[in-house]
Amino acid sequence: MLELVKRFLCHFVVPKKKTILNFSKRWLTYFPFCCYMVCCRGNEGRELLEECLLITEKYKGKDHPSSVTHLINLATSYSQSKNYVQAERLLRTSLEIMMKSVRPDDSSITFPMLHLAVTLYRLNQDEEAEQLTLEVLRIREKAFGKDSLPVGKPSFPFIII
Secondary structure, X not given: OHHHHHHHHHXXXXXXXXXXXXXXXXXXXXXXXXXXXXXXXXXXXXXXXXHHHHHHHHHHOOOOOOHHHHHHHHHHHHHXXXXXXXXXXXXXXXXXXXXXXXXXXXXXXXXXXXXXXXXXXXXXXXXHHHHHHHHHHHHHHHHHOOOOHHHHHHHHHHHHO
């Protein structure tokens, strides 16, 4: 499976003319998916995720919003390996990038914020985790209403844990 993903990436990663404009729409659609597919493959998958992030940073810039997907996928890989410190660093970076590109009350920012809250909880930083979770609730209540499903989701990981 990993070799198939690598071949797929090599086909699209090396543009014919050193410009991002030559990337096809299929590449931009499937690139995060391919990276996510190898998320659970330990070090081998993590190397591919890091390569995805480096390529995105090279062609779009270090603080481009499209790198957030790769940062979150990489953080997920580290979390699954119980390396919560590294996951926290990546999630904080992704949150900083998103804060620069969307309004502070945009509902899309709640995804990395909630991931960071769970990671902080795992690192026994309960107060900050609680603050982030409450912020997620506030943003989602404002965006979707108090009785909607996305509002109830943020508290779910903490009920289980």
